[in-house]
Amino acid sequence: xxxxxxxxxxxxxxxxxxxxxxxxxxxxxxxxxxxxxxxxxxxxxxxxxxxxxxxxxxxxxxxxxxxxxxxxxxxxxxxxxxxxxxxxxxxxxxxxxxxxxxxxxxxxxxxxxxxxxxxxxxxxxxxxxxxxxxxxxxxxxxxxxxxxxxxxxxxxxxxxxxxxxxxxxxxxxxxxxxxxxxxxxxxxxxxxxxxxxxxxxxxxxxxxxxxxxxxxxxxxxxxxxxxxxxxxxxxxxxxxxxxxxxxxxxxxxxxxxxxxx
Amino acid sequence: xxxxxxxxxxxxxxxxxxxxxxxxxxxxxxxxxxxxxxxxxxxxxxxxxxxxxxxxxxxxxxxxxxxxxxxxxxxxxxxxxxxxxxxxxxxxxxxxxxxxxxxxxxxxxxxxxxxxxxxxxxxxxxxxxxxxxxxxxxxxxxxxxxxxxxxxxxxxxxxxxxxxxxxxxxxxxxxxxxxxxxxxxxxxxxxxxxxxxxxxxxxxxxxxxxxxxxxxxxxxxxxxxxxxxxxxxxxxxxxxxxxxxxxxxxxxxxxxxxxxxxxxxxxxxxxxxxxxxxxxxxxxxxxxxxxxxxxxxxxxxxxxxxxxxxxxxxxxxxxxxxxxxxxxxxxxxxxxxxxxxxxxxxxxxxxxxxxxxxxxxxxxxxxxxxxxxxxxxxxxxxxxxxxxxxxxxxxxxxxxxxxxxxxxxxxxxxxxxxxxxxxxxxxxxxxxxxxxxxxxxxxxxxxxxxxxxxxxxxxxxxxxxxxxxxxxxxxxxxxxxxxxxxxxxxxxxxxxxxxxxxxxxxxxxxxxxxxxxxxxxxxxxxxxxxxxxxxxxxxxxxxxxxxxxxxxxxxxxxxxxxxxxxxxxxxxxxxxxxxxxxxxxxxxxxxxxxxxxxxxxxxxxxxxxxxxxxxxxxxxxxxxxxxxxxxxxxxxxxxxxxxx
Ligand SMILES: Cc1cc2nc3c(=O)[nH]c(=O)nc-3n(C[C@H](O)[C@H](O)[C@H](O)COP(=O)(O)OP(=O)(O)OC[C@H]3O[C@@H](n4cnc5c(N)ncnc54)[C@H](O)[C@@H]3O)c2cc1C
Ligand code: SF4
Ligand code: FES
Numbered sequence: 084x085x086x087x088x089x090x091x092x093x094x095x096x097x098x099x100x101x102x103x104x105x106x107x108x109x110x111x112x113x114x115x116x117x118x119x120x121x122x123x124x125x126x127x128x129x130x131x132x133x134x135x136x137x138x139x140x141x142x143x144x145x146x147x148x149x150x151x152x153x154x155x156x157x158x159x160x161x162x163x164x165x166x167x168x169x170x171x172x173x174x175x176x177x178x179x180x181x182x183x184x185x186x187x188x189x190x191x192x193x194x195x196x197x198x199x200x201x202x203x204x205x206x207x208x209x210x211x212x213x214x215x216x217x218x219x220x221x222x223x224x225x226x227x228x229x230x231x232x233x234x235x236x237x238x239x240x241x242x243x244x245x246x247x248x249x250x251x252x253x254x255x256x257x258x259x260x261x262x263x264x265x266x267x268x269x270x271x272x273x274x275x276x277x278x279x280x281x282x283x284x285x286x287x288x289x290x291x292x293x294x295x296x297x298x299x300x301x302x303x304x305x306x307x308x309x310x311x312x313x314x315x316x317x318x319x320x321x322x323x324x325x326x327x328x329x330x331x332x333x334x335x336x337x338x339x340x341x342x343x344x
Numbered sequence: 345x346x347x348x349x350x351x352x353x354x355x356x357x358x359x360x361x362x363x364x365x366x367x368x369x370x371x372x373x374x375x376x377x378x379x380x381x382x383x384x385x386x387x388x389x390x391x392x393x394x395x396x397x398x399x400x401x402x403x404x405x406x407x408x409x410x411x412x413x414x415x416x417x418x419x420x421x422x423x424x425x426x427x428x429x430x431x432x433x434x435x436x437x438x439x440x441x442x443x444x445x446x447x448x449x450x451x452x453x454x455x456x457x458x459x460x461x462x463x464x465x466x467x468x469x470x471x472x473x474x475x476x477x478x479x480x481x482x483x484x485x486x487x488x489x490x491x492x493x494x495x496x497x498x499x500x501x502x503x504x505x506x507x508x509x510x511x512x513x514x515x516x517x518x519x520x521x522x523x524x525x526x527x528x529x530x531x532x533x534x535x536x537x538x539x540x541x542x543x544x545x546x547x548x549x550x551x552x553x554x555x556x557x558x559x560x561x562x563x564x565x566x567x568x569x570x571x572x573x574x575x576x577x578x579x580x581x582x583x584x585x586x587x588x589x590x591x592x593x594x595x596x597x598x599x600x601x602x603x604x605x606x607x608x609x610x611x612x613x614x615x616x617x618x619x620x621x622x623x624x625x626x627x628x629x630x631x632x633x634x635x636x637x638x639x640x641x642x643x644x645x646x647x648x649x650x651x652x653x654x655x656x657x658x659x660x661x662x663x664x665x666x667x668x669x670x671x672x673x674x675x676x677x678x679x680x681x682x683x684x685x686x687x688x689x690x691x692x693x694x695x696x697x698x699x700x701x702x703x704x705x706x707x708x709x710x711x712x713x714x715x716x717x718x719x720x721x722x723x724x725x726x727x728x729x730x731x732x733x734x735x736x737x738x739x740x741x742x743x744x745x746x747x748x749x750x751x752x753x754x755x756x757x758x759x760x761x762x763x764x765x766x767x768x769x770x771x772x773x774x775x776x777x778x779x780x781x782x783x784x785x786x787x788x789x790x791x792x793x794x795x796x797x798x799x800x801x802x803x804x805x806x807x808x809x810x811x812x813x814x815x816x817x818x819x820x821x822x823x824x825x826x827x828x829x830x831x832x833x834x835x836x837x838x839x840x841x842x843x844x845x846x847x848x849x850x851x852x853x854x855x856x857x858x859x860x861x862x863x864x865x866x867x868x869x870x871x872x873x874x875x876x877x878x879x880x881x882x883x884x885x886x887x888x889x890x891x892x893x894x895x896x897x898x899x900x901x902x903x904x905x906x907x908x909x910x911x912x913x914x915x916x917x918x919x920x921x922x923x924x925x926x927x928x929x930x931x932x933x934x935x936x937x938x939x940x941x942x943x944x945x946x947x948x949x950x951x952x953x954x955x956x957x958x959x960x961x962x963x964x965x966x967x968x969x970x971x972x973x974x975x976x977x978x979x980x981x982x983x984x985x986x987x988x
Contacts, residue, residue: 105899123617125735131622131850138848138903143894146902148410150583152623154731155508156414178734203554204900211531214411218523222516223475227395227800230466230473234430237484247477247502250509254413283475 091122094186098133100145101193106201106209112191122182126169127152127159129181130192147206154178154318157253160260161206162193167257167316175255175318195260199267199303212302213254213270219298220291221274223283242280249277251319258313258321264305269313271299272329273321279332289336296333349973350761351455356979357437360459363762364805368812375400377816380807381548381563382406383535383590386415387507387792388775389569390514391799397526398517399804404561405518405527406550408534408585408905413515416571416583417795420507421628421728423489423499424792426464431488435496437461442980444790447493447680448755448783449932449948450982451603451956453975455762456780463801464793468500470800474513478502491788492629493680493987499789504628504727510792514799533559534905536833538566538594538771541825545771549826549833553905556898558833560821564814565770565807568594569799572754572776574607576913576920577865578857580751581613581626587909588916591758591777599766600958600971602759602779604916605924608786608933609866610752611637611684614735614745615704624750625735627707627728629788632677634712634721635745637684639705641665643695650702656743667691675987682785682933682946683987685749689866690944692748699746708744749866753791755782755933756923759958759973763806764798767958770810774798779956784932837897840907845890849907852887856880856910860917864924869937873925880918887914919959919968926970929953941984950982 095118103110117133124132127149134144150158159176163169169179184190192206200208238246252273259267275292278284284291307326314323352363370378378401382393385407393405409415427440440461445452468486472478478500479487488497502509521527532553539547539560547562573588574580595601612627640646641663648654667687669676677684688705691697698704713721718741722729729740736746758766758773760780766773775795782790863876887910895901930939930946931953939947956973 121618121620123737124620125622128620128622132620134903135848135850138892138894139846141892141894144903146900150409150414150585151416151419152584153419153625154734155505156416156418156583158410158414174734178731180734180737182737207900210410214413214519214522214529214531217516218519222520223473224520225470225473225517226398227391227470227517227804228466230469233428233468233472233478234485236472238480239484240480240482243477243480243484246475247479247509250477250502250512251505253508254411277477278475281475281477283473 091182092186093119093121094181094184094188096120096184096187097189099189099191102145102205103202105204110202120181122180124181125152125177126161126163126179126181127177145206146204149177152177155253157255160195160208160255160257162195162260164191167195167260168318173318173320175253195256197259197265197304199265200256200259210254210256212304213256213267215302216267216271216295216298217274220287220294221278223278224287236282238281246277246280249273249280249321249325252321253319255318257316257318259304261312261316262305264308266307266313267299267304268307268326268329269317269321271295272325275332276325276328279328288332289339292329292332292336348761349453350763351453352762356454356458359455360462367805367809370808370812372400374816376402378402378811379404379563379819381561381566382569383548383566384415384569384571384775384777385412385518386417386569386571386775387511387514387795388777388799389567390415390511390518391796392567392569392774392803393527394514394517394521395800395804396807397521397524403521403527404530404563406530406533406535406548408532408553410532412518412529412531413512415511416586417511417792418508419583420792421504421626422491422630423501423506423789424467424510425491425498425787425789426468426500426793427461427498428465428468430486431497433496435498439496440464440498443494444781444787445783445980446985447787448785449946449985450783450950450954450977451606451931451975452781452783454977454979459802460781460794460797463797466801467793467796471510471513474516476502476509476513478509489630490633490678492632492678492684493787501630504630504725507792510796514796535590536593536908537829538597539825539829540597540768541823544769546819546823547821547826549829551833554900556896556901558830560826560830562819562821562826564811564819565772567772567774567803567807568758568777569774570777572757573913573916574751574754576856576917577751577860578853579616579621579624579861581610581624584623587913589909589912591773592912592916594758594766594768594771596961598768598961599771600759600960601756601919602956602958603756603784603923604920604959605864605927605934606755606784606932607751608681608753608755609685609749611681611688611749612707612747613750614732615699615701615748625731626750626752627732627745627747629681631707631725631728632684635677635707635709636666636711637668637677637688637705637707638664638666639691639696639698646696646698646702649698650700656698656706665696672987679987680785680787682935685866686935688749704746704748706744707747709740710744713741751865753786755779755784755786759956763809764803765806765810770814772803772807774803784934836908837904840891840904840911841893841897843889843891845892847890847892849891849903849910852883852891853906853910853913855883856914856917859883860920864921867935867937868924870925873921876921877918880914880921884914887911922968923957923959927953927957946985948984954982
């Protein structure tokens with residue numbers, strides 16, 4: 084059909100896939116062969132091929148999370164050959180294409196590993212800890228209705244742009260999966276700095292950072308040791324600068340806390 | 345006789361204000377005695393759940409996603425419309441109303457659309473207050489861009505990620521209510537049936553996707569915000585999991601389904617590259633602000649290009665046909681989606697398509713890059729260009745994008761009255777899941793507007809009218825209707841698991857998509873539609889006798905989930921074909937080849953078809969009953985749409 088590169092040769096690959104029945108059963112790596120994989124396919128389309136094969140043979144398909152397949156929903160989360168979202172920088176698993184691999188390759192596919200992200204089945208993990216961190220304070224407390232006119236709060240373009248950059252986190256969890264301490268600092272800092280940069284977020288900035296950090300600790304994420312593998316593996320380029328902002332926000336909140344609870 | 349659409353009396357501009365005054369109120373102390381179920385936590389559902397909880401109602405919210413933040417709304421790129429007139433370019437509530445009615449080819453309800461335009465301005469204010477980082481000018485004020493079907497700049501945006509930022513805004517409001525305990529959130533939980541007890545929507549049956557557990561949930565009212573059904577076509581720009589099950593189950597329980605054949609084909613998507621393709625990627629319509637659409641002037645040049653004898657950069661300016669600019673000088677590349685899509689198809693049908701399959705046209709940025717520089721282009725469209733390159737391996741800064749139309753949005757959906765209530769009392773439908781505001785074609789940047797309008801500013805008022813008439817007695821799941829619905833769900837799952845055939849849910853889905861795209865896609869005709877109906881019926885029989893699944897229902901079983909959704913898509917597909925066949929006119933996205941003007945534009949028949957087709961389920965294997973809601977236009981004149 085209409086590939087941009089009609090001459091690309093199909094590939095045969097060995098997949099080493101983590102299989103685990105459910106949260107409580109131990110898992111293991113199982114090897115599979117896939118044949119005639121087009122380099123134009125996305126990584127997840129290659130897994131679709133595997134799953135169709137398995138189903139045809141009466142074996143259980145591999146469970147994995149995905150939805151948008153456009154790099155924006157944050158659902159996909161595979162640890163490919165030892166790297167979160169695979170070999171291509173700045174790319175989610177769903178946007179990784181098979182042209183980045185070669186015929187005959189062996190590809191190891193594992194789930195995110197972190198005690199804060201229990202495995203549901205195979206490659207699917209439970210990231211609800213992230214939701215609970217946001218519930219602890221990742222919002223501006225405004226009810227629907229009664230908001231002032233949008234242009235009554237002018238915001239310098241540069242600030243708005245920086246807040247936007249921080250706000251583009253897709254909550255995939257690659258930062259946690261790439262960190263040897265399973266720290267969620269990059270994820271938390273992205274939300275904290277978005278709202279610390281914007282005037283709308285100022286009223287609650289102290290309680291927000293304290294509560295979100297407390298929840299992060301409670302969920303069992305590890306400490307940050309400033310190595311930066313999180314930012315290196317973040318598919319949307321959330322910068323380490325956000326962690327610096329979080330630290331600053333946290334220290335100043337602690338110094339002048341109005342969190343009476 | 346048709347159900348009352350409850351459109352308030354009085355002049356258009358006063359209807360909503362008056363209605364808000366006239367609806368019954370639930371007193372603040374009583375609100376906590378009412379339970380409301382919201383299914384879906386995209387823009388429409390997330391906004392509704394948060395706002396209803398803020399008012400004091402007890403909300404139970406459901407999503408099959410692992411987090412409310414992952415709903416398909418997250419993928420919206422280009423922007424959201426609002427009649428703010430910040431650009432001083434002549435926009436107004438009436439103009440947004442008028443553009444939407446005209447863009448929808450005069451098949452939407454005036455009163456609903458006017459209300460949408462009215463509340464559009466509040467949406468922007470609300471989102472800004474939440475901390476949504478919209479694009480801004482250097483002076484610090486909000487920036488706008490223009491979108492197809494409009495001659496003013498009224499689209500607010502956050503680079504190419506507007507849906508993401510708006511959804512995260514709604515998600516943050518929802519998260520706050522979850523923290524307060526006013527919303528109980530059920531993730532990875534799929535609604536598999538609606539429970540109707542004593543003539544009223546009283547709850548839902550869900551399946552926990554991790555454990556397989558079947559659960560009953562009761563409430564005083566149920567709000568569906570479950571998105572669109574574009575994945576009937578298998579390949580679409582929708583997220584993989586988008587499906588029609590919630591709406592279709594409600595339909596089979598008595599909710600009318602309106603204008604199912606009104607589907608939108610988006611002109612600018614990345615073309616199909618192989619039959620393994622699992623979804624199509626949209627390139628935002630905002631690109632048509634600066635990109636120029638063209639194909640080679642002659643079939644010969646196009647052929648040489650397809651064979652690889654020449655490259656795109658070998659084609660000189662004189663040999664290019666900027667067909668939209670040529671045919672529609674007033675709107676140029678910014679004609680509405682249906683017009684742009686049909687023209688692209690026409691070029692390819694003539695043999696002037698590009699790419700190795702010939703099913704693509706160019707979207708070229710050379711001019712704007714020359715005029716303003718690659719940096720400024722990257723500021724506006726950087727993420728889209730990067731996405732294009734990732735998928736195709738081609739660099740759009742150096743050569744034009746190849747694009748082709750793809751299924752994108754469904755204007756049809758559950759029929760609702762002015763209160764967004766379906767034909768089942770106490771069942772509401774919001775966002776893409778209802779049919780309400782876009783007629784036969786939706787304008788760009790208007791779906792986000794509608795989802796948030798419904799969720800933040802309409803349902804919180806209108807639902808009170810129903811609840812005020814419902815006694816605040818506690819609800820229970822003991823009613824026989826729950827038992828029956830639950831048994832039905834279990835029986836269906838068992839049936840799916842026990843067919844033991846040979847074909848996967850995906851194979852059936854692809855086959856359905858193929859039928860729908862061939863015969864009920866960009867262009868339709870009576871003969872093709874009749875053929876499609878037979879094919880779909882055949883496919884349905886094969887599905888129920890030859891489906892293959894593995895595993896059990898007591899675990900995460902993604903193929904089982906998919907099978908249930910495909911089964912519903914097949915039934916809905918047949919209704920779409922019936923609807924397309926009965927509508928003997930062309931309008932908006934519904935293009936019947938038999939009905940076109942000499943220039944090949946859609947030819948409406950206002951005399952006979954200025955109505956909403958609301959289909960009523962009538963039992964297994966029986967033809968559905970057609971109900972007509974006549975549309976009356978008092979504030980705009982029905983004319984042949986012209987974008988020339
Ligand atoms: C690629 C793309 C780009 C777009 N860009 C724009 C744009 O720029 N501007 C614009 O205005 N519009 C755009 N649209 C359209 C717009 O994004 C959608 O119409 C809109 O977001 C739909 O919102 P929703 O809340 O109605 O549904 P969705 O966001 O689809 O949410 C549906 C929710 O329902 C849940 N759900 C569904 N079924 C069930 C069930 N059975 N049980 C439990 N939960 C269920 C899902 O989990 C989800 O939470 C775009 C669409 C696409 C595909
Ligand atoms: S910070 Fe980056 S890696 Fe971490 S969750 Fe957000 S997007 Fe994913
Ligand atoms: S599937 Fe949505 S980001 Fe990958």
